[in-house]
Amino acid sequence: MADQRPPSTITLTPGKRVLFLTKDLDLIKQQLYDGLELQMKDLTVDDLLDDINTDVMTPAWVCFDHDPAEIAKNAYAGLMHNGLRVFRENALKDGQFEVIVSGQRKGTGSSRETAAQCERWAGINIVIAASFAPIHERNNINLGQLMGTHAMLERLQAGESIALSEFTAKYDPVTQLIVEHGGLFPFAKALKAGELDLAPLNTPSRPMTMAERIISRNLVGQPEGQCVKPGDPVIAEVQGGYSHEFTTAQVHTFLAEVYGEGYTLPNPDKFAVFEDHLLYAHHNPKFVPFMDKVQTLRDLQVAFQQHTGVRDYSAIDGVSPGICHQVAREEFIEVGDFIQATDSHTCMGGASNALTWGVGATEYANLVSAGFTFVKVPESIRFELVGSLNPGCTAKDVILAILADHARKELTLNRSMEFGGPGLASLSVDERATLCNMATECSGRTGICEADEALLEWMIKAQPHLSLSEQRARSVKPDEGAHYDGGVHVIDLSSIVPMVAHPGDPDQGVPSDPTNGANISDIGEVAINIAYGGSCTAGKEDDIAYYAQVCQAAKDAGLKVKAGVDFYIQYGSGQVKALAQRMGWHDLFLEVGVKLIDPGCGACIGAGPGVSITPEQVTVSAINRNFQGRSGPGKLYLASPLTVAASAFTGTISSWQDDLFA
Ligand code: SF4
Numbered sequence: 044m045a046d047q048r049p050p051s052t053i054t055l056t057p058g059k060r061v062l063f064l065t066k067d068l069d070l071i072k073q074q075l076y077d078g079l080e081l082q083m084k085d086l087t088v089d090d091l092l093d094d095i096n097t098d099v100m101t102p103a104w105v106c107f108d109h110d111p112a113e114i115a116k117n118a119y120a121g122l123m124h125n126g127l128r129v130f131r132e133n134a135l136k137d138g139q140f141e142v143i144v145s146g147q148r149k150g151t152g153s154s155r156e157t158a159a160q161c162e163r164w165a166g167i168n169i170v171i172a173a174s175f176a177p178i179h180e181r182n183n184i185n186l187g188q189l190m191g192t193h194a195m196l197e198r199l200q201a202g203e204s205i206a207l208s209e210f211t212a213k214y215d216p217v218t219q220l221i222v223e224h225g226g227l228f229p230f231a232k233a234l235k236a237g238e239l240d241l242a243p244l245n246t247p248s249r250p251m252t253m254a255e256r257i258i259s260r261n262l263v264g265q266p267e268g269q270c271v272k273p274g275d276p277v278i279a280e281v282q283g284g285y286s287h288e289f290t291t292a293q294v295h296t297f298l299a300e301v302y303g304e305g306y307t308l309p310n311p312d313k314f315a316v317f318e319d320h321l322l323y324a325h326h327n328p329k330f331v332p333f334m335d336k337v338q339t340l341r342d343l344q345v346a347f348q349q350h351t352g353v354r355d356y357s358a359i360d361g362v363s364p365g366i367c368h369q370v371a372r373e374e375f376i377e378v379g380d381f382i383q384a385t386d387s388h389t390c391m392g393g394a395s396n397a398l399t400w401g402v403g404a405t406e407y408a409n410l411v412s413a414g415f416t417f418v419k420v421p422e423s424i425r426f427e428l429v430g431s432l433n434p435g436c437t438a439k440d441v442i443l444a445i446l447a448d449h450a451r452k453e454l455t456l457n458r459s460m461e462f463g464g465p466g467l468a469s470l471s472v473d474e475r476a477t478l479c480n481m482a483t484e485c486s487g488r489t490g491i492c493e494a495d496e497a498l499l500e501w502m503i504k505a506q507p508h509l510s511l512s513e514q515r516a517r518s519v520k521p522d523e524g525a526h527y528d529g530g531v532h533v534i535d536l537s538s539i540v541p542m543v544a545h546p547g548d549p550d551q552g553v554p555s556d557p558t559n560g561a562n563i564s565d566i567g568e569v570a571i572n573i574a575y576g577g578s579c580t581a582g583k584e585d586d587i588a589y590y591a592q593v594c595q596a597a598k599d600a601g602l603k604v605k606a607g608v609d610f611y612i613q614y615g616s617g618q619v620k621a622l623a624q625r626m627g628w629h630d631l632f633l634e635v636g637v638k639l640i641d642p643g644c645g646a647c648i649g650a651g652p653g654v655s656i657t658p659e660q661v662t663v664s665a666i667n668r669n670f671q672g673r674s675g676p677g678k679l680y681l682a683s684p685l686t687v688a689a690s691a692f693t694g695t696i697s698s699w700q701d702d703l704f705a
Contacts, residue, residue, distance in 0.1 A: 047168075047187055047225045047226070048187075048223065048224060048225040048229070049168070049187065049189060049207055049210075049222070049223070049225065050207065051206065051207050051208075052204045052205070052206055052207065053169070053189065053199070053204065053205045053206070053207055053210065054199065054202075054203075054204045054205075055141070055142070055199050055200065055202075056141055058139065059139055059140065059141035059142075059166075060074075060080065060138060060139050060140045060141065060142075061080075061081070061083075061140065061141075061142040061143075061144060061196070061200065062074055062075075062135070062138060062140040062142065062143045062144065063081045063083075063086060063090075063091060063144045064091060064092045064095065064143065064144060064145040064146075065081075065086070065090055065091055065092065066090060066091065066092055066146075066552040067090070068122070068124040068129050069124075071122075071129055071130075072124075072129060074138070075129075075130065075131075075134045075135075075138055076134070082197075082200055083144070083193055083196045083197040083200055084197050084200070084201075088146050088147070088173050088193055089146070090146075091144060091145050091146035091173075092145050092146055092552075093145070093146040093147040093148055093554075094147065094148050094151050094554050094556055095122075095145050095148075095149055095150065095151070096150070096151045096152030096153075096554075096668075096670045097150055097151070097152040097153050097154070097155050097157075097158035097176075097179060098121055098152050098153060098668075098670045098671075098672065098673045099119065099121035099122050099152075099670065099671065099672075100118065100119055100121065100150070100157075100158035100161055100162070101114060101117070101118070101120070101121070101155060101157040101158050101160075101161050102120055102121040102649075102672060102673075103289075103330075103648050103649050103650060103673075104120075104329065104330060104333055105117040105120050105121075105157065105161070106155060106157045106289055107330075107333040107336035107337055107340065108336060109292035109293050109296060109339070109340060109343065110296075111157070111160040111161075111163070111164040112164050114157050114160055114161050114164065115135070115136055115160065115161050115162075115163075115164035115165040116132055116133050116136065117130075117132060117161070118130060118134075118135040118136070118161035118162060118165045119134075119135060119161070120132075121671070121672050123549075123671065123672065124550065125550065126658065126676075135161070135162070135165040135166075135167070136164075136165040136166060139166070140165070140166060140167060141166055141167060141168055141169060142167065142168075142169040142170075142171060142196065142199075143162055143167045143169075143170055143171070144171040144172070144193070144196060145171070145172045146172065146173055147172070147173045147174050148172075148173075148174050148175070148176055148453075148456075148486060149170070149172035149174070149175045149176065149179060150175055150176040150178070150179025150180065150182075150183075151176040151179070151486055151556075151670075152176070152387070152668060152670055153386070153387045153483075153668075154178040154179075154182070154385070154386060154387035154389075154401035154402065154403060154483070155289075155290075155387075155403075156182045156185075156186075156290075156293070156385075156403030156404045156405060158179060158182070159179060159182035159183045159185075159186050159188065159403070160186065162188070163186050163187075163188060167188070168188060168189060169188070169189045169190075169191060169196075169199075170183055170188050170189070170190050170191075171190070171191050171192065171193060171195070171196045172190070173192075173193065174453070174456065175190065176486045177421075177456070177457040177486060177487075177488050178387055178400075178401055178402070178403070178483070180457075181402070181403070181406065182403040182405070182406075184214075184218055184221055184222055184226075184227075185221065185226055185227040185403060185405045185406050186226050186227075186405065187221075187222060187224070187225040187226030187229075189207075189210045189222065190210070191205075191210055195209070195210075207222075207223065210222070211223065215274055215275070215276035215419050216241070216242055216276055217241060217276035217277075217417055217419070218276060218419060220239060221417070226405070227405050227406060227409055227417075228297070228301050228405065228409065231409050231413065232301070241264075241276075241278070243265075244262070244265055244269055244271070244275060244277060246269070246270050246271055246272045246275055247270065248268075248270050249270050249272060249526075250521075250522030250523060250524040250525045250526070251270060251271070251521070251522050251525055252423040252425070252459065252461055252521050252522075252525045252526075252527065253396070253398070253423075253459070253461055253491050253493070253519045253520065253521050254398055254420075254421060254423055254459035254461070254488075254489065254491060255270070255271050255272070255273075255420060255423070255525070256519040256520075256521070256522070257379060257380075257381050257397070257398040257519055258271050258277065258279050258381070258398065258418055258420055259271045261279040261280040261281070261282075261381050262277055262278070262279055262280075263277075263278040263279060263280055263415050264278060265277070271420045272420060273420050273421060273422040273423070273528060274419060274420060274422075275419070275420040276417070276418075276419050276420075277417075277418050277419075277420060278415050278416070278417060278418070279381060279415060279416060279418045280381070280414065280415045281313075281381050281382065281383050281410055281414070281415065281416055282313065282377070282380040282381050282382060283313040283314060283315075283375060283376070283380065283382050284313070284314050284315075284382055284383045284384045284385075284407060284410065284411065285314060285315040285316065285317060285354075285356075285367050285371060285384040285385075286314075286315075286316055286317070286344075286384060286385040286386075286404075286407060287316065287317040287318070287319055287320050287344075287367050287385065287386065288316075288317070288318050288319075288320055288321055288337075288340050288341050288344045289320045289321065289340065289385075290385035290386070290404050290407070291316050291340075291343065291344040291347050291348075291385075292339070292340045292343035292344060292347075293404035293405075293408075294347065294385070294404050294407055294408045294411070295343050295344075295346060295347035295350070296343070297404060297405060297408045298408050298411075298412055301408075302412065306412065307351070308351045308352075308353070308411050308412060309412075309413075309414050310414055311351045311352040311353045311354075312352070312353075312354065314351075314353040314354065314411050315353055315354035315355070315356055315367075315371070315375070316344050316347065316348050316353055316354070316355060316356060316357070317356040317363070317364070317366075317367035317370065318341065318344065318356065318357045318358040318363055319356075319358075319363045319364075319365065319366050319367050319370075319642075319643045319644050320643070320644045320648060320650065321337050321340065321341070321644075321650055322358055322361065322362075322363050322641075322643045322644075322651075323640070323641075323643060323645045323650060323651035323652065324337055324650040324651070326645075326650075326651050326652045326654075327649055327650055327651065327654055327675075328656075329649075330649075330650060344357075345357070351411075353411075354375075356370060358643075362617075362641045362642065362643075363641070363642050363643035364616065364617050364642065365614070365615055365616025365617055365618070365619070365642040365643065366578070366579045366582060366615050366616060366642065366643060366644055367384065367386065367579075368384075368386070368388050368389060368391040368392065368480070368579040369391075369579055369582065369583060369615040369616045369619070370616050370618075371384070371392060372391065372392055372394065372395055372476065372505070373505050373616060373618055374505070374506070375506070376392040376395050376397050376399065377395070377397065377502075377506065377509060377514075377517060378395055378396045378397065378494060378498070378499070378502055378509075378514045378517045378518045379396060379397060379517035379518055379519055380392075380395075380397040380398070380399070380517075381397070381398045381399075382397055382398070382399040383399070383400060383401070383402045383406070383407065383410055383416060384399070384401060384402070384407070385401065385402060385403065385404055385407045386401050387401040387483040388401065388480050388483055388579050388580075388667065389401040389402075389489075390479050390480065390482045390483050390487070390488075390489040390490050391476050391479050391480035391490075391579055391580075392479070393476075393479035393482070393489055393490040393491035393492060394472055394473075394475040394476035394478070394479045394490075394492050394498075395472075395498065395502065396491065396492060396493065396494035396498060396518050396519060397491070398459075398489065398491060399479075399489060399491075400488055400489040401483065402416075421457060421458055421459045421488040421489070422457065422458045422459070422527075422528035422529060423458055423459040423460075423461050423525075423526075423527050423528065423529065424449070424454055424455055424458045424459070424460055424461065424487075424527055424528070424529025424530060424532070425461045425462075425463065425521070425527045425529075425530070425531040425532065426445070426460065426461065426462050426463075426464070426532050426534050427463060427464035427466075427531055427532065427533045427534070428441075428462060428463070428464040428465070428466030428467045428469075428470070428534050428536055429464055429465055429466045429533060429534070429535050429536065430466050430469075430535045430536040430537040430538075431466060431469035431536050431537060432469065432470075432536045432537070432539060433537060433539070433540075434699075434700065434701065435541055435685060435698050435699045435700050436536075436539050436540065436541055436683070436685075437474065437477070437589065437683040437684060437685055438470055438474035438475070438477040438478050439477055439580070439581070439665065439681075439682065439683035439684065440539050440540065440541055440542045440683050441478060441534065441536065441539050442477060442478050442481040442484075442485075443542040443543070443544055443557070443560050443681065443682075443683075444534075444539055444542060444560060445485060445534070446481065446484055446485055446544065446557050446558045446560060447542070447544070447558055447559070447560025447561075448560070449485070449529075449532060450484070450485035450486060450487075450557075450558050451558045451560075453486070454529050454530065454532075455482070455485035455486060455487040455529065456485075456486045456487070457486065457487070457488050458487055458488055458528065458529045459487065459488050459489050459490075459491060460478075460479075460482045460485060460487045460489070460490040460491070461490075461491055461492075461493075461521065461527070462475065462478055462479070462490065462491070462492045462493065463492070463493040463520075463521070464533075466534070466535075466536045467492060467493060467495065468495055468497060469536065470536075471497070471585050472497060472498055472501040473583040473584055473585035473586065474585060475492045475498075476583060477580055477581070477583075477586075478490055478492070479491065479492060480579055480580045480667060481557070481580060481667050483667075484557040484558075484667055484668055493520055493521075494514075494515075494518035494519070494520065498518075499511055499514045499515060499518075502514050540562050540563075540564065540698075541562070541563045541564075541682075541683065541685075541686055541698035541699070542560055542561065542562055542563065542682070542683075543560075543561055543563055543566060543663070543680040543681060543682045543686070543696060544556065544557045544558065544559045544560055544561075544669055544680065544681040544682075545559045545561050545566065545680055546559070546669055546671075546678040546679050546680060547559050549671045554670070554671060555669045555670060555671045555678070555679065556669065556670070557667065557668050557669060557681055559669075563682075563686065563696060563697070563698045564698070566696060568695050569661065569663075569680065569695055569696040570661060570694060570695050571608060571661045571662065571663050571680075571690055571691075571694065571695065571696060572607065572608060572609065572655070572660040572661055572662065572677070573608070573609050573610075573611070573653060573655060573660060573661070573662040573663070573664075573677075574604075574608060574609070574610040574611070574662070574663050574664070574687045574688070574690050574691035575610075575611050575613075575646050575647075575653045575662060575663075575664040575665065575666065575674075575687065576590050576610075576611065576612045576613070576664075576665045576684055576687050576688060577611065577612060577613030577614070577615070577640065577645060577646070577647065577653070577665070577666070578613070578615070578644065578645075578646075578647040578664075578665065578666040578667060579615060579644070579647075579667070580665065580666055580667040581615075581665030581666060581667075581684050581687075582613055582614055582615025582616070582619060582642075583615050583619060584618075584619050584622050586615070586665065586684045587612070587614065587619055587622065587623050587628060588626075588628075589683075589684035589685050589688065590612055590628075590632070590637075590684055590687075590688045591623070591626065591628040591631060591632070592685070592688075593685060593688035593689050593691075593692070593699060594628075594631050594632055594635045594637065594688060595631060596701070596703070596704050597635050597692045597704055598631060598634060598635050599704075600704035600705070602635070602692050602704055603635050603636040603692075604635060604636035604637065604691050604692060605691065605692055605693065605694035606694075607694065608690075608691055608694055609638060609653070610636065610637050610638065610688075610691035611637070611638045611639075611640060611645075611646065611652055611653040612632055612637050612638075612639055612640070613639075613640035613641075613642070613643070613645050613646070613651070613653070614639075614640070614641065614642045615642060616642050617642050619642065620641070620642055635692075637691075638652065638653075640652055640653070646664070646666070646674050646675075647664075647666040647667070647668075647673075647674060648673070648674075649672070649673055649674050649675060653674070654674050654675035655674065655675030655676060655677025655678075655679070656675060656676070656677075657676060657677060658676045658677060658678075659677065660675070660676075660677035660678070661677060661678050661679075661680070662674065662675070662677055662678070662679045662680065663679075663680045663682050663686065663687050663690045663696050664679055664680070664681060664682070664687060665681075665682060665683060665684045665686075665687045666681065667681070668681070669681050680696060682696065683699075685698070685699035686698055686699060689703055692704065
């Protein structure tokens with residue numbers, strides 16, 4: 044948190060080094076341990092690792108430390124080669140590196156700020172990549188990290204000095220000020236102290252997308268009705284937010300460091316803490332040694348809640364109220380809200396026609412203490428849904444198709460993914476939440492669905508304190524003629540087929556990634572050891588109904604879960620579990636051999652029953668991401684709830700059809 048303003052001219056520091064994250068992992072080891080020095084002029088971007096995800100930079104167990112200096116000791120602990128860590132403890136720090144270099148899409152995956160922290164606190168202050176995942180880029184900015192291109196690095200290595208302004212030229216004026224001040228906290232302090240003047244917004248009246256509409260109506264310090272356009276740097280009010288036990292400790296610590304131990308929050312009732320991510324962590328033998336650190340995280344979350352008075356969703360008798368994103372939808376995200384929370388799947392709230400996205404601990408700490416946040420208005424991409432899904436297909440197949448096509452082409456990168464069109468009505472609100480949830484896997488800024496009568500009815504049942512007309516008045520729709528930088532893409536739902544995202548071949552440089560789409564009909568026979576149904580993506584009421592549909596058919600056919608397969612279902616919230624009990628699904632699941640897990644996150648984050656134990660194990664899972672090592676060392680295929688359940692009974696990855704067990 045120390046003030047570390049970058050100099051106005053950037054040069055490489057004598058004695059400091061540049062680390063190239065090459066696809067050839069042996070070259071990384073030679074740089075780390077044998078003093079190998081590489082030059083950008085001798086390499087191409089293709090030689091460098093793409094899609095380095097935040098789980099690789101700081102796997103879950105590394106995040107059990109909340110002190111960034113401790114986190115830095117295990118930077119890149121998730122990068123494995125032949126089953127061994129490429130980066131041993133302290134390897135990044137001890138290497139005296141100040142620049143780190145990779146290929147495309149640096150920092151995909153979860154929003155964890157620890158990934159950016161691990162580099163910063165290991166001495167890195169310049170990060171070079173061809174592109175960055177949006178939240179990771181923002182986290183770097185908030186920490187004051189400089190991000191540059193491979194061409195700039197070539198010049199630096201040739202001994203050239205580069206003006207700081209060249210590093211910041213691509214940013215809006217507010218982001219430039221944040222970087223020039225050395226990060227978000229020093230910037231916010233300067234702003235509060237009246238030391239900074241922000242340029243007035245002069246965007247003329249224009250048709251706006253849904254994301255732009257919501258930002259525009261939350262502008263602070265601008266006239267009523269002021270329009271925004273992509274790239275506008277604005278200060279916007281947020282209606283609420285939340286953090287969980289993986290992130291709250293840092294929020295508490297940072298606020299105490301910056302504003303003193305007696306800091307207060309202006310609107311604590313708008314914010315919440317959840318105990319959902321680590322409740323079942325002790326089930327993973329790898330995490331058992333860290334349980335004292337997990338307890339520290341829990342204790343610090345309790346301390347934060349008691350200190351600030353934010354809404355409390357702590358576990359009761361060891362059972363979580365549910366996954367934060369699911370409970371937030373059920374209980375407090377309202378139509379048209381602007382919500383920010385410390386987790387990348389915050390975007391799931393977009394199903395409620397709200398603008399919701401994940402932020403790092405630094406940004407969250409800043410917004411809970413200020414009540415507003417700094418936003419660069421994102422570009423949008425529209426998905427116009429037409430037709431309806433064929434039997435055996437779900438929203439998960441739709442988003443896997445978008446991942447394999449639009450996201451792989453980077454059309455969704457950093458954009459608000461707007462879902463609308465007549466086909467949207469054929470998807471339930473829970474299914475829409477699946478689309479929005481995985482906007483983050485698309486490296487999108489967020490996902491947001493149009494409001495319709497189905498949503499308003501769902502909202503009335505979930506949150507009866509608002510009337511139908513109040514809900515309707517809060518809803519947003521895109522203006523006629525709104526501009527989509529990512530284009531308008533028609534998705535014919537009837538053309539969607541059951542899909543998986545396959546686990547690639549990480550040892551050969553093909554990462555396990557949600558964009559590895561494949562039609563199930565093309566993957567041949569893939570035997571499985573684990574089927575997992577749960578997570579924020581697939582632990583909702585309608586997902587549980589899908590599992591129940593298949594389990595009922597299996598029961599009618601006299602089947603049980605295939606011998607040698609473990610089929611886990613984890614409820615997304617207490618409400619979801621209660622529904623399963625009311626509907627008789629809970630008993631049905633037990634009858635056919637499903638292993639049921641109480642609400643919360645679990646195997647999805649490698650912290651609960653259902654993780655793989657050996658590299659040979661194969662999992663088919665309804666969760667949202669299959670990054671290497673996230674849910675154990677095995678191979679993980681992403682698939683729909685129907686596919687997961689069907690596969691549990693056949694023992695091989697199988698799409699669902701009504702006569703599958705006939
Ligand atoms: S279920 Fe998984 S992806 Fe969702 S919030 Fe929990 S850990 Fe994150």
